[in-house]
Amino acid sequence: MTQPLHFHPSEGFAARARAATADPALRKGFRGAMDFLQTKRQAQFTDAAELSDLRDLGAAIRRYSLSRLPELLQQLETNLVANGIHVHWAENADEANAIVIDIARRREAKLVIKGKSMVSEEVALNHALEGAGIEALESDMGEYIVQLAGEGPSHIIMPAIHKTKQQIAELFAAKVPGVTYTENVDELILIGRNVLRQKFAEADIGLSGVNFAVAETGTLCLLENEGNGRMCTTVPKVHIAITGIEKVVEKLEHVPPLFSLLTRSATGQAVTTYLNLISSPRKPGERDGPEEVHLILLDNGRTQAYNDEQLRATLQCIRCGACMNHCPVYARIGGHAYGTTYPGPIGAIVSPHLLGIGATHALATASTLCGACAEVCPVRIPIPELLIRLRNEAQSAADSGSELRGAGESRSVLVSMIFRAWALMYTHPMLYRIATWFMSRGRALTPTAQGAWTGIRTPLVPAPKRLRDLLAERNSRHE
Amino acid sequence: MDSPIQAVRRYPSKPADVYLFATCLVDQFAPDAGLDAVRLLEREGIRVHFPQAQTCCGQPAYTSGYPDEARAVAVAQMKLFPEPWPVIVPSGSCGAMMRHHYPKLFADDPAHLPVAEELAERVFELTEFLVHVVNFQRADRGDPYTVALHTSCHARREMNAHLTGHALLAGLDQVTVVRQVREEECCGFGGTFSLKHPSISEAMVTEKVESLRATGAERVLSADCGCLFNILGRAEYLDKVAACSKPSLPGEHIASFLWRRTGGGEQ
Numbered sequence: 208m209t210q211p212l213h214f215h216p217s218e219g220f221a222a223r224a225r226a227a228t229a230d231p232a233l234r235k236g237f238r239g240a241m242d243f244l245q246t247k248r249q250a251q252f253t254d255a256a257e258l259s260d261l262r263d264l265g266a267a268i269r270r271y272s273l274s275r276l277p278e279l280l281q282q283l284e285t286n287l288v289a290n291g292i293h294v295h296w297a298e299n300a301d302e303a304n305a306i307v308i309d310i311a312r313r314r315e316a317k318l319v320i321k322g323k324s325m326v327s328e329e330v331a332l333n334h335a336l337e338g339a340g341i342e343a344l345e346s347d348m349g350e351y352i353v354q355l356a357g358e359g360p361s362h363i364i365m366p367a368i369h370k371t372k373q374q375i376a377e378l379f380a381a382k383v384p385g386v387t388y389t390e391n392v393d394e395l396i397l398i399g400r401n402v403l404r405q406k407f408a409e410a411d412i413g414l415s416g417v418n419f420a421v422a423e424t425g426t427l428c429l430l431e432n433e434g435n436g437r438m439c440t441t442v443p444k445v446h447i448a449i450t451g452i453e454k455v456v457e458k459l460e461h462v463p464p465l466f467s468l469l470t471r472s473a474t475g476q477a478v479t480t481y482l483n484l485i486s487s488p489r490k491p492g493e494r495d496g497p498e499e500v501h502l503i504l505l506d507n508g509r510t511q512a513y514n515d516e517q518l519r520a521t522l523q524c525i526r527c528g529a530c531m532n533h534c535p536v537y538a539r540i541g542g543h544a545y546g547t548t549y550p551g552p553i554g555a556i557v558s559p560h561l562l563g564i565g566a567t568h569a570l571a572t573a574s575t576l577c578g579a580c581a582e583v584c585p586v587r588i589p590i591p592e593l594l595i596r597l598r599n600e601a602q603s604a605a606d607s608g609s610e611l612r613g614a615g616e617s618r619s620v621l622v623s624m625i626f627r628a629w630a631l632m633y634t635h636p637m638l639y640r641i642a643t644w645f646m647s648r649g650r651a652l653t654p655t656a657q658g659a660w661t662g663i664r665t666p667l668v669p670a671p672k673r674l675r676d677l678l679a680e681r682n683s684r685h686e
Numbered sequence: 687m688d689s690p691i692q693a694v695r696r697y698p699s700k701p702a703d704v705y706l707f708a709t710c711l712v713d714q715f716a717p718d719a720g721l722d723a724v725r726l727l728e729r730e731g732i733r734v735h736f737p738q739a740q741t742c743c744g745q746p747a748y749t750s751g752y753p754d755e756a757r758a759v760a761v762a763q764m765k766l767f768p769e770p771w772p773v774i775v776p777s778g779s780c781g782a783m784m785r786h787h788y789p790k791l792f793a794d795d796p797a798h799l800p801v802a803e804e805l806a807e808r809v810f811e812l813t814e815f816l817v818h819v820v821n822f823q824r825a826d827r828g829d830p831y832t833v834a835l836h837t838s839c840h841a842r843r844e845m846n847a848h849l850t851g852h853a854l855l856a857g858l859d860q861v862t863v864v865r866q867v868r869e870e871e872c873c874g875f876g877g878t879f880s881l882k883h884p885s886i887s888e889a890m891v892t893e894k895v896e897s898l899r900a901t902g903a904e905r906v907l908s909a910d911c912g913c914l915f916n917i918l919g920r921a922e923y924l925d926k927v928a929a930c931s932k933p934s935l936p937g938e939h940i941a942s943f944l945w946r947r948t949g950g951g952e953q
Contacts, residue, residue: 636741665926675736678720
């Protein structure tokens, strides 16, 4: 089941993380997959200087696009409409879903076949369609697997990365009619493909995401490897694309560097198998393509990030997933433990805008600020800095004047008092010296139970003499 | 390294005087590391000044959502280094806090920003200073020995101190450095992270201990006490659980190891 929209990911995060870290199969699966993806990415970027230049270029394109976001969106709309593509604006998930359902009802659609779209996961579109009596079927192999299992994706690029070959074999045998158990990967893929082929022919609507929307030409770019994206966008009579408002770039020439960064960072591929450039519905005389093409541009909290000078960098993201592939926390707990559509480091900085800071505060703290994410981010999003900012917002006092939704909601009175006391001691050297003198002289009395620290480690015990004492003794001996 | 935070640094020539900012962890829990850092510097003919009023760089509050408290503690430290001498920090993480994060912390505070920026320019992590400013060349005086180096994430990604740590060890003829798998991966300390998310921290530090043990190194070194306490505390705990009387993974600050190996304490 896709998570309902009122879901509060911070609640139960600790329990989900504990369960995940205690699951050897999950740990082994993610560790192996992340190691593999890291190696693949590394093989694509053997020239550090080239990588650095390309990341500079990617970051500059994304920053430039965001700096002109309102006008580029208008330009995009104008050019899409001129090309015959319908443009819809959705402020939130409900509006986005209502737009899809309206189109579906008008076309009397029974079946929507979907290419991979994280934005459709974000708005829980499948759930909404189901409620409206319309079947939604995922056609990306990974998405198809998690849909069969009644789960959501655990990774933004590889939705079923948490599943073993055996689990998929069991799932297919149990859920796909007429299938006998097989662990042969080629056979498994063929089973899925046969089911989907039939459905492509039957579907009334094809739904897809968008990787880049080009304002100047009114073009939707869609990258994919399985060909299902091309099928979704060409076979059914209606194609609906859905995307966040941040995906716009000004010129077609801005796409190749981002394309190159995206595929190499995500899966370590030089290019994807398919690059679809969609500029219009079927024209007279053309042999294929949909009769109608729609684009839904979703805000869903992105404007909040846009309006903040620092947090705007969040919207630079091109959804490659390299941050999660390199995150030591994600590698240990997997995607589902986060409880959000977007897991990992990018999820921790995006989700607060979608769901509020109060609902997501635990995600920003679930990082050691090690910086592995920022080191690989192809568009140079300073993720650790943004995590620190979101921590500040989560702990901000009522009178802080923060304009972010849910700021201060999760502020802890106890923790704020601890830090006030801490600051008092560490800004008054005399207090510090007295307190640490007692700690070192009374080290025999150091508690052996030091909360979570000693749950898995031996206690920290102050040294018999502090460095300042040793230096003072040394100076007096020298004199 | 292509982290945006790093720029090519110009290093000064060897000074006659430096400050030591020892960090709260070294002062209270690992004073020998601080003392050995002082000895290493003094042996190179450098006078080391230790301002007695120093406490902590402020990082715990800075990373926990309490920037006001972090600023207050940072301001108290910023006053302590009035002479234009380098400030040596035996920790990549605390050093990075002062070098890179003080200017951010005071970005909207014109009264303190110039001080923070000026100080940031002369903050050096200890191994960085020994390699690039001191040109440390002392000969190894010990027997053959194997070590593993744990490089803290901030030392690595914000200070390039993984390079200088390895460079210093490479200069010791009889010491073999064995590399652990995923050397660049975090040990799971992360300050308050280790308390807030104990199960994730446990998973991370346990794997780090395993990979360090697997190297067969006789001891693990680090230039960051936070990581070191996390790793050694976990290893010790696992030893106790396994009723293992001999420590499976002894370790210490790189300053102490360097001092001992290069003849410290012989005279």
